[in-house]
Amino acid sequence: MTLFTNLYQLQVTAPMRRKLELLVxxxxxxxxxxxxxxxxxxxxxxxxxxxxxxxxxxxxxATDGGASNLGDTTSGxxxxxxxxxxxxxxxxxxxxxxxxxxxxxxxxxxxxxxADAGSGGCKLxxxxxxxxxxxxxxxxxxxxxxxxxxxxxxxxxxxNNVLGKVVGIYPAANTALKDAVDDGTLILLFAPEKWLxxxxxxVTDLLIGDVASTSSGCKPSGNTPCDYTVAPSSYDxxxxxxxxxxxxxxxxxxxxxGQMKAGGNNQKFELDLPFVGxxxxxxxxxxxxxxxxxxxxxxMNTSSGMLCGVISKDDLNKAIxxxxxxxxxxxxxxKATIKSLVSSVLAPDIDTNKNGTKxxxxxxxxxxxxxxxxxxxxxxP
Numbered sequence: 001m002t003l004f005t006n007l008y009q010l011q012v013t014a015p016m017r018r019k020l021e022l023l024v025x026x027x028x029x030x031x032x033x034x035x036x037x038x039x040x041x042x043x044x045x046x047x048x049x050x051x052x053x054x055x056x057x058x059x060x061x062a063t064d065g066g067a068s069n070l071g072d073t074t075s076g077x078x079x080x081x082x083x084x085x086x087x088x089x090x091x092x093x094x095x096x097x098x099x100x101x102x103x104x105x106x107x108x109x110x111x112x113x114x115a116d117a118g119s120g121g122c123k124l125x126x127x128x129x130x131x132x133x134x135x136x137x138x139x140x141x142x143x144x145x146x147x148x149x150x151x152x153x154x155x156x157x158x159x160n161n162v163l164g165k166v167v168g169i170y171p172a173a174n175t176a177l178k179d180a181v182d183d184g185t186l187i188l189l190f191a192p193e194k195w196l197x198x199x200x201x202x203v204t205d206l207l208i209g210d211v212a213s214t215s216s217g218c219k220p221s222g223n224t225p226c227d228y229t230v231a232p233s234s235y236d237x238x239x240x241x242x243x244x245x246x247x248x249x250x251x252x253x254x255x256x257x258g259q260m261k262a263g264g265n266n267q268k269f270e271l272d273l274p275f276v277g278x279x280x281x282x283x284x285x286x287x288x289x290x291x292x293x294x295x296x297x298x299x300m301n302t303s304s305g306m307l308c309g310v311i312s313k314d315d316l317n318k319a320i321x322x323x324x325x326x327x328x329x330x331x332x333x334x335k336a337t338i339k340s341l342v343s344s345v346l347a348p349d350i351d352t353n354k355n356g357t358k359x360x361x362x363x364x365x366x367x368x369x370x371x372x373x374x375x376x377x378x379x380x381p
Contacts, residue, residue, distance in 0.1 A: 064212075122244040124235055127376030135195040135299040137229060138209065138372035139188040142181050142222045142365060143174045150364030151308035152289060153350055159363035162349050163311070168272075173273065179273035182221045184211050189228060189372060191246075192253060192298075197295040201252030204262050204289075206269060207234040210378045220372070250289055260294045260302065263288035267312060268309070276374040278327045278338075280319040284363055286352070291367070302369040309358040310350045316342060 130136075146168070150161030152337045166173050180186035187209035208231040211218050218226035235244040248269040250262035267287040272279045291305030320338050328334060333341070348358040 019138075020157070052161050064268075111219035114242045122237065122239050122241050124232055124237070124377065125230075127374075129231075130191070130230055130315060131303045131373045131376055133191055133374065134244050134371075135192050135301055136228075136372050137302060137369035138180060138220045138226070139190075139367050139369050141368040142177050142186070142188070143367075144177065145306070145364045145366045146352065149306075149366070150286070150362060151290065153286070153308065153310065153362050159348060159364070161218055161308075161364035162346050162361040163273075163363040165345050178217050182219060184219055187211065187220060187228065189230065190369060191374075192299065195255075195297070195299050197255045197258075199254050199256040201254055203249050203251045204253040205234075206248040206250065207231070207246060209372075210380070212375050214375065225371075225373065227373050227375045230374055230379070231378045234317075248287075250287070253289075255293060257297065258292055259292045260289065260291050260305075278323055278331055280316075281322065282311050282319050284311055285360075286310050288368075291369075298371070300371050305367040305369065307365045307367055310352060311363055312352065312360045313343075313348050314359075316346070316361070 031169060037044065067131050067352040133330045136154050143163050144167050145161055147161050147164030148159065150159035152158060153160040177186075189207040189209040191207055192202055192204040196202055211220075211226035212229045215226040215228075218224055220307060226288065234246055234248075237244050239245055249265065250267055252264075253260065253262035261274055263286075265286050268283060268285040269287055271282050271284055273282050287309035289305065293302050294300040317339060320335055320342065323335065323338075328338075331338070346361045348361050350360045350362050351358050352360045
């Protein structure tokens with residue numbers, strides 16, 4: 001079978017293949033004859049058979065399968081194969097030698113329609129629209145502020161930032177955030193729909209980005225301007241409507257006298273926070289941004305910025321419960337121990353549902369930004 005298989009894999013014409021198969025069949029018949037013919041009592045080494053009991057010789061033409069030549073006293077002679085070989089003409093069809101297509105390349109206008117990627121009927125923001133936004137800013141510095149700095153989230157004129165206590169007992173939390181921004185692992189882009197400095201409201205999207213291939217090796221915190229792409233996962237692809245909205249938007253955003261305020265009670269986003277050797281995926285709600293910005297025709301940078309919000313106690317425990325066993329093994333703590341450590345350090349200080357019980361911890365992150373150029377959507381999610 002191997003021999004037949006190899007024959008069919010050869011690039012030969014049909015007539016040639018039949019001749020080769022016939023040759024192989026004859027060869028196999030000869031080998032079979034040599035293997036099964038008896039060597040004594042009148043048996044020969046030729047056709048399959050031997051001397052029967054009555055002395056006759058039963059002969060089988062092994063080459064063409066002809067009828068047995070039965071004789072009583074004489075040995076029969078195998079009839080030669082008289083089959084006529086197939087003499088059909090080999091395929092001589094000419095190879096297509098038509099001229100190569102020399103038509104001019106399509107020089108039509110650039111497609112500015114949104115990319116079709118939404119699963120709920122919406123379309124992703126077009127890369128060309130994103131690249132035309134000259135007010136996009138990239139976060140160049142991100143850190144957990146100390147518990148003495150933050151936003152006044154409960155109206156008592158005192159900064160709220162319980163998460164800041166982590167920095168005092170686990171400085172590596174800030175080191176990890178700084179490194180993630182510095183090496184481009186974490187790229188956050190603020191994309192306002194417009195830029196108004198007269199106190200009128202507008203919307204600012206928070207997008208996840210990547211360093212574009214045209215700026216390979218560039219770092220957001222460096223002095224060299226980088227090109228960026230926006231991850232499609234920044235948008236809610238299951239939303240209805242014409243354009244998929246950003247998953248995180250700060251609305252309203254206002255700029256007045258060089259001071260920006262954005263967000264409020266309806267904003268939320270997720271943050272991977274390093275704590276005791278593991279990353280906790282925390283959901284920050286009631287998110288808001290403040291900071292000093294340049295009040296020119298375009299957003300150039302942000303200084304002394306803060307991103308504030310709250311993390312509910314339930315969400316914090318869910319984040320701990322979601323830790324994989326391998327991560328827990330590296331810390332040497334079980335989930336119960338981590339919950340105990342967290343609750344002892346991060347006591348709730350905000351009453352989110354106004355029922356008289358504090359059920360969330362306050363968060364304040366320091367940030368700085370500078371203008372960044374987006375060149376389109378990322379190819380990866």
